Amino acid sequence: MSFRIALSGMNAASTDLEVTGHNIANASTNGFKQSRAEFGDLYANAMHDTAHNAAGRGVEVVRVAQQFSQGSVEFTSNNLDLAISGQGYFVLNNPEGATSYTRAGAYSVDREGYVVNHANDRLQVYQAVTGAGGNTTFNAGILQDLRLQTSTSTPSATSEVTALMNLNNTESTIPGTTAFDPLDPTSFNNSTSTTVYDSLGGSHTATLYFRKNAANTWESHAYVDGIAATGNPMAMTFDSSTGALTSAASNTISFTPTTGAAAQSVDIDFGGTTQFGAPFGVNNLSQDGFTSGRLAGVDIDTEGVVFARYTNGQSSALGKVAMAKFNNDQGLRQVGDNIWTESFESGTAQLGEAGTSSFGQVQSGALESSNVDVAEQLVNLIMAQRNFQANAQVIQTSDQITQAIINLR
Numbered sequence: 001m002s003f004r005i006a007l008s009g010m011n012a013a014s015t016d017l018e019v020t021g022h023n024i025a026n027a028s029t030n031g032f033k034q035s036r037a038e039f040g041d042l043y044a045n046a047m048h049d050t051a052h053n054a055a056g057r058g059v060e061v062v063r064v065a066q067q068f069s070q071g072s073v074e075f076t077s078n079n080l081d082l083a084i085s086g087q088g089y090f091v092l093n094n095p096e097g098a099t100s101y102t103r104a105g106a107y108s109v110d111r112e113g114y115v116v117n118h119a120n121d122r123l124q125v126y127q128a129v130t131g132a133g134g135n136t137t138f139n140a141g142i143l144q145d146l147r148l149q150t151s152t153s154t155p156s157a158t159s160e161v162t163a164l165m166n167l168n169n170t171e172s173t174i175p176g177t178t179a180f181d182p183l184d185p186t187s188f189n190n191s192t193s194t195t196v197y198d199s200l201g202g203s204h205t206a207t208l209y210f211r212k213n214a215a216n217t218w219e220s221h222a223y224v225d226g227i228a229a230t231g232n233p234m235a236m237t238f239d240s241s242t243g244a245l246t247s248a249a250s251n252t253i254s255f256t257p258t259t260g261a262a263a264q265s266v267d268i269d270f271g272g273t274t275q276f277g278a279p280f281g282v283n284n285l286s287q288d289g290f291t292s293g294r295l296a297g298v299d300i301d302t303e304g305v306v307f308a309r310y311t312n313g314q315s316s317a318l319g320k321v322a323m324a325k326f327n328n329d330q331g332l333r334q335v336g337d338n339i340w341t342e343s344f345e346s347g348t349a350q351l352g353e354a355g356t357s358s359f360g361q362v363q364s365g366a367l368e369s370s371n372v373d374v375a376e377q378l379v380n381l382i383m384a385q386r387n388f389q390a391n392a393q394v395i396q397t398s399d400q401i402t403q404a405i406i407n408l409r
Contacts, residue, residue: 002398008058009391012039015061016384023372024381031071031104031338032370034377038063068329071103071371073363079298080107080115083368086360088323091351092121092339093145099124101324101349103368104338115146119337122146125306125319126353138305138320140353146306146319148295153310155201158289160267161194165282167210167218167236169243169275174212180233182209182223190280196224197289198261206287208268216240216275222253222268229253234268238275245273290314300364304354323359324349 016037026032040062073083082090082105089101100121107115107123115123122145126138171189181187188211196206206229209221219233234251238244249271256263272283293312300306304321326332331345342349354362 003395005056005058006391006394006398008042008060009394010388012037012059012061013384013388013391015064017381017388019064020377020380020384024374024377027370027372027374027377029104029338029370030106030367031102032372033069033071033103034067034370034372035064036067037061038065066330066332066334067371069371071369073366074369075366077365079300079364080109081105081365081367082107082300082321083363083366084323084354084360085363086358088325088352088354088359089340091124091143091322091324091349092117093124093143094119094121098341099349100335100339100341101332102339105367109148113148113150115148117337119339121339124322125304126322128317128319136317138317138353140351143322143351144319146321148298148318149308150295152292152294153312153314153316155197155199155292155312156289157199157262157264158196158266158287159264160269161196161206161287162269162271162284163192163208163282164270164272164284165192165274166278166280167212167238167273167275168278168280169216169238170277171212174214180209180211180221182207182221182226187211188221192282192285194285194287196266196287197291198257198259198264200259200261201291202257202259202261203291204255204257206266210236210280218275220251220268220270222251224253224255225258227255229255229266234270236270236273243275245270245275249273300362302355302361302363304362320353321362322351323354323362324351325359326350 019035019037023034039059042057042060044057073085084103089103090105092100092102107117110116124143125146126140127142127144129137129139131137173189175187178187188209190210191207193205193207195203197203204225207223210218212218216238218236220236221232222229231251231253235247236245237247239246250267250269252265252267254265290312293310293314295308296311297309298306299309306318307315308318309315326349327347328345331343332340333343335341352359
């Protein structure tokens, strides 16, 4: 019987060596979680045996337990590399529709624009919903594959121009007595220009001309690509005490682009324009349109919101990275490639968002390293080796005793 006891010890030590070797082999594997071999003693007791005479029958490996401690976060130069600081797993979906979970966040883009890992499993995000006023929310009830828009983004026609400036009240030249002509600099006092966009994303130069008619009285003329827009001129009057604009603060102009784009109206907002005794100055001149653009980059914040940046200066939310957690992490089924699937022991996945409840935060441009401590594993390796050698010595000693009995005359 001592042979079998020692053999069980050798088998257990061998399994310990395998687990330790597996940990060491994956010391540089991103998102890897080390395991440890746990042992239990064996007893073969009959009904009437008592504890004081039970010698024991050896050892067995009762569990190889995964250790889900946090690995260190190492920064990279790829924005699609993601690390989780805290609890949670990334949710993946393969082309066959099977769901899996991982802590390894090395992602790239496939030829169809989907964000995938090395096994072509697609990263899951919550659907982005744009509501009234351009506010974006995320539908936590809908998971979808994260896909980057590789086609040209849709342009947006200019609907409003904000013009905030100061007109010089000490201006001595009053050209209001002559007909306005944008080609005649003597027929206006000041001018400024900005770019506006039509419905097809074409750019046009909008020029605003200002000329003084009398004290505290001005008028503005709007031209697009050198052609007068409908709605000119706009009268502007100012308070003689405060220099504030007292007439209507906005004017709507209309024009039809010659490029084939749709006719459009643009509201020019002069709110905040002043008439002080200072030189003409443009304090703010902006518009809300933009041309088409192509994907220039991707940003992901700590809450997991994925933003696409385009060459036209715009950005849009593509979704929010979904995260999962389990009541019993050690019950997860390992399927290789740093991927787990849920099991009966792990319980059902609980989905959530980064930074909420007990979920950790997402770090873009970083990867979570393996949580293997190589020095600790080398010590475990020595201990497993010693245990194996000690059990082998038990077999050798038992063999000597048996041989002594056989040699009795």
